[in-house]
Amino acid sequence: MIDFSRVQKELQDCEKDKDASNIRVCPKSDNLTRLTGTIPGPIGTPYEGGTFQIDITIPEGYPFEPPKMQFSTKVWHPNISSQSGAICLDVLKDQWSPALTLKTALVSIQALLSAPEPKDPQDAVVAEQYIKSYQVFVSTARYWTETFAKNSSIEEKVKRLVEMGFGDAQVRSAIESSGGDENMALEKLCSG
Amino acid sequence: MGDLLSGDDEDYYYSDQESLDGLDNEESCLQPLSSKANTAKVITKESLLAAQREDLRRVMELLSIKEHHARTLLIHYRWDVENLFAVLVEKGKDSLFSSAGLAVVENQRCGASSFSHSSVMSCDICIEDVPGNQMTRMDCGHCFCNTCWAGHFTVKINEGQSKRIRCMAHKCNSICDEDVVKTLVSKSQPHLAEKFDRFLLESYIEDNKMVKWCPSTPHCGSAIRVEDDELCEVECSCGFQFCFSCSSQAHSPCSCLMWELWKKKCQDESETVNWITVHTKPCPKCYKPVEKNGGCNLVTCICGQSFCWLCGGATGRDHTWSSIAGHSCGRYQEDKEKQMERAKRDLYRYMHYHNRYKAHIDSAKLEDKLSDTIREKVSISEKRQLQLKDFSWVTNGLHRLIRSRRVLSYSYPFAFYMFGEELFKDEMSSEEREIKQNLFEDQQQQLEANVEKLSKFLEEPFDQFADEKVMEIRIQIINLSVAVDTLCKKMYECIENDLLGSLQLGIHNIAPYRSKGIERASDFYSSRNSEEPVGELCQPSDCGTSGWTSGFDQALGSANSEETSCSSRKRPRKDGSYSNTQTSLLDLNLPAEVTERK
Missing domain, CATH: 1.20.120.1750 (Four Helix Bundle (Hemerythrin (Met), subunit A))
Structure with a gap:
């Protein structure tokens, strides 16, 4: 039996400080067994600026069994499968404790993005690149972030740029003319 | 077969020695004067608990801790009491406890009872407010509600982790108190509590290098415990004789590795060898085995060499039905040494x-x-x-x-x-x-x-x-x-x-020779008068040498006082092989159960 009341409480808790943590958990369906987590790429890493979505499945024994998590956004990282998004992280396996929550697990994943462990890889190809040619790894990871982790909806981009103080119509045309690239649109807005 | 082991035979054996005096001195004069009883014990389902208690008692007495703490320690140290004591002496109590995931016992005992009905507490797991009397605090100090604890234990027991159920708090390495586990689990799932109990009991066999399951098939349900030396051969009460160190049939004077290789070789090769010897002959040129596929006795190997099937000798290609040209093997010849x-x-x-x-x-x-x-x-x-x-x-x-x-x-x-x-x-x-x-x-x-x-x-x-x-x-x-x-x-x-003694590689050891045959493990209770738990038998024994040794020898009580050696010393290599034979042992052994390999 899944303890839904705990999941419910966790969701509320997450909602409360989503601005501080930037971590979100939203139910995919009504029965709370499938959720989507969202974490921002940590600053100072090739994942900076990206928004990563994680599929969460709540197992029968939750919270005594760890939640199943896997990236739905494609990521280039030694401990995350570039194919399936499977995550190699101890707290999601034998180090899981019922005292941990979905949010703390997501925080751990975020920490994993900042501190890869190539010696215990999930994706051997990525890990090898990380060890042998770190610069190539960084640019690949950044490219993947650009390509897969930044396809936020036009509305979100508009919202962000409007918040910076630009006019709504102006922003929309800038985004449109720069092919959906938020940074390019910002440059356009600033320069002109 | 079983009849040979009956008491009658043993009586014969004894009276024989007395009557023969000088004639048959083979058994009597070669025995050391040790009064040691046989050291291997059969542990059955019934005696497992008592066997475990002996070791528990030693640890409990020495450290003055509760049984479940002693068990946690012993599971961690693989039931090697000597090693546990060595760690205690070397590194101290705190280190001993913390490495085994045991909360230091002094700062506990503010257990579940200290919460009253009226106080309401919040459980960090289910995030509910729960009356204090439904909360349980573990020895490590972490406190959660009973429902959550039970849920945690259920998952862990089903995962097969009964022996080391950790506290629910993140990064808390403390092992949960087995009594709490049992109490909380048995309320909702009695069968699971039984499973938990069994896992703990069987840990004594599975995690203990001095105890092994009898390898008989079908399994007789017993385990054998040896003292001192793992390098020996024993006979279980079911009659199966096995090598304690590798758990296969008794095989001395073959070393375990040799026997392992031999068994495999026999399995791999015996069928092949049999078939090859019956159906083929080696080619005189390339020595590959050649199978005859026609009636003619002139056979040609794939290497091109023709030879005579009757004698295996090389021939030329000119032959008729009646004779093989240039070759007459019908005549008897002295077998020449061939280069093979x-x-x-x-x-x-x-x-x-x-x-x-x-x-x-x-x-x-x-x-x-x-x-x-x-x-x-x-x-x-x-x-x-x-x-x-x-x-x-x-x-x-x-x-x-x-x-x-x-x-x-x-x-x-x-x-x-x-x-x-x-x-x-x-x-x-x-x-x-x-x-x-x-x-x-x-x-x-x-x-x-x-x-x-x-x-x-x-x-x-x-x-x-x-x-x-x-x-x-x-x-x-x-x-x-x-x-x-x-x-x-x-x-x-x-x-x-x-x-073997002169080899550089020390991996080949053999079980010592026992004139009286393989030691028959005695029943765990055979040296006791009753099945009372060891706790009742706390008489000082005379085998203690140093301060703390005598402490745990006492704990062993009279049940074991005849087993004088408490050390885990290895048998010295060049020891006279008779040192392990024992006078009081009258078992009459049979050859190892030998399965015919085809």
Whole structure:
């Protein structure tokens, strides 16, 4: 039996400080067994600026069994499968404790993005690149972030740029003319 | 087979020794003066708890801790009490406890009872407010509600982690109190609590290097505990004899590794070898085995060489139906030494050893049947009006024969590896190997000859002989028994000291020779008067030497006081192999259960 009341409480808790943590958990369906987590790429890493979505499945024994998590956004990282998004992280396996929550697990994943462990890889190809040619790894990871982790909806981009103080119509045309690239649109807005 | 082990036989054995005085001194004079009872114990489902308690008691007394804490410690230290005590002395109590995930016991005992009904607390797991009396605090100080604890335990027990259920708090390495686990789980799932109990009990067997399940198939349900030395052979109460260190059938004087290799080789090769020897002949040119696929006796190998199927000799291609040209093998010729290819030599070498190994195994099986005949002959003789009334020398002789037959058969796989190139190629020069091989083979031959003689005399129809003739046979059998025993002992010594002892690699050890055959493990309770838990038996024993040793010896109580050695000392390599034999042991062993490999 899944303890839904705990999941419910966790969701509320997450909602409360989503601005501080930037971590979100939203139910995919009504029965709370499938959720989507969202974490921002940590600053100072090739994942900076990206928004990563994680599929969460709540197992029968939750919270005594760890939640199943896997990236739905494609990521280039030694401990995350570039194919399936499977995550190699101890707290999601034998180090899981019922005292941990979905949010703390997501925080751990975020920490994993900042501190890869190539010696215990999930994706051997990525890990090898990380060890042998770190610069190539960084640019690949950044490219993947650009390509897969930044396809936020036009509305979100508009919202962000409007918040910076630009006019709504102006922003929309800038985004449109720069092919959906938020940074390019910002440059356009600033320069002109 | 089982009849041989009956008490009657043992009685014969004893009275025989008394009556023979000078004649049969083989058993009595070779025994050390140790009063040690046999050390291996059979642990059955029923005695498992008591066996575990003994060790628990020692740890509980010394550290003055509760049983479940002692168990947690012992599980962590794999039931090696000496090692646990060594860690205690070396690193202190705190380190001992924390490494085993045991919260330091001093700061606990503010347990569940300290919460009242009225106080409401929040459980961090289900994030609910729960009345204080439904919360439980573990020894580590973490406190959660009973429902959550039970949920956690259920998942862990089902995962098979009963032995080390950690606290629910993140990064808390504390092991949960087994009593709390049992209480909370049994409320909702009694069967799971039972499972948990069983896992804890069986940990004593599974995690303990001095205890092993009897490897009999179908499994008899018992386990065997040894003292001191893991390098030994034991017989379970079910009758299965096995090597304690590798859990396969008893195989000394073969080392465990040798036996492992031999078993595999026999499985891999015996069928092939049989088929090849029956159906093929080696080509005289390339030595590959060739199968005959037609009626003609001139066979051509794939290498192009033709040869005669009848004699295996090379021929030319000119032949007729009636004669093979340029070749007449019908005439008898002295077999010339042929240069054989290595593969063929190896195969023959293996076949040589295997044939002899198998021959002795087969003889042992037949001699097994001999025991019935002999019993009959003895009962006939006893009814006859003879001077001699005691016929235990026959049974003794038979047991000696069976035991030494076993030794003899396993000495062949030993020799196969000892003097082969597979294991010790770089250990000996070929001259050295030759000398050693001769030394060994001399002993082996002597043993073999005496065993065969003994076998022959035992088959004599002594029940039809006159007094004088019976006496003569009796002396022969007794003398041969002594000789065979001495030869076995010498062979073991030679193997231990001169052959294996001189090797650089120390991985080959053999179980010591036991004149009386493989030790039969006694029932765990056999040395006790009652099945009372050890706790009741706290009399000081006289075997303690130092301060804390005597502390836990006391804990062992009288139940174990005859087991004088508390140390885990290894058997010194060059020790006289008789040091482990015991006077009080009267088991009469049979050859190892030998499964015929085809």
